[in-house]
Amino acid sequence: MSRRFAWPLALACAIALGAGCGRGGGGDAPSAAICPTTSVVRAHLLDGRTFAELVDLPHEDQSFKSSAAAIALSPARLQAQSGPYAPMVRYLAAVAKDDAGQRTEVPPLDDSVRRSARRLDRDLERGLCDE
């Protein structure tokens, strides 16, 4: 390999890998990675509520606690691949971890969390997780 091409190649390699890595978390495309966990939550824990309603429940509410716990159990995959739902996933997972005794900074319940929860409700309604 010539010296002239080595540096550009290495930089291109780093940029390409970095871009590929970041794509999972920050993208706006609906991500089905969230489906196995949301299926459990929807089937057993939401009690007919939507995710948008869930995030606004008090932390002491059993439905909120259990749903957040289910999401926190698979954080690496969800946070890496949850795309537009990432703010909601991060929020619920952080509350659950904090409740479970792990020192965690809980992000504020802001518009981005509510917006991503509404987006998940909408995408589920449109068949995101339907087989």
Next chain:
Amino acid sequence: MLGLRTSPRAPRRVPIPAVALCVTALLFATTSCDAVSWKLGRTHGAIIEVGAHRASLGIYRVPRRLLFQLYKGGGLKVAQDALWASGAPPVAAFSIDGVRVSTEFLNRKLHGYLYGDPADFRGALIDAERSRDCLALTLISRGLYIKNWTHKSVGCRMGSLP
């Protein structure tokens, strides 16, 4: 003639920093993008009790508490489903007295361990929560394969969820 090389060409070397950058990028890509949730060290640990010739897979206290929360809020099936839905089985390998449990072994067996004996799983989960222990799945005891949901304090730690 003008422009022709007259001296032998020196061998070209690949710049070391460029190679280092590429290797770093590869390492970054293969570690920080890791999509496996249940990875030994983060949520699970191998609990080896040499005196009893026993080896168990321990689920640390934080995920155990989340499982208990699920059990309390939705029942045992929800805890089982959430654990199963939460990703690939743990990347783990341990052996004692020449009897070995590998990741492949766990991949094949974990579904059965999780759903095969609900009463055993529930009892161990409740006891683990009550004693603030790790939920543990003993797989080797006295040189033999077994399956026993239990709870452990020795070798158990908090474990963090990323």
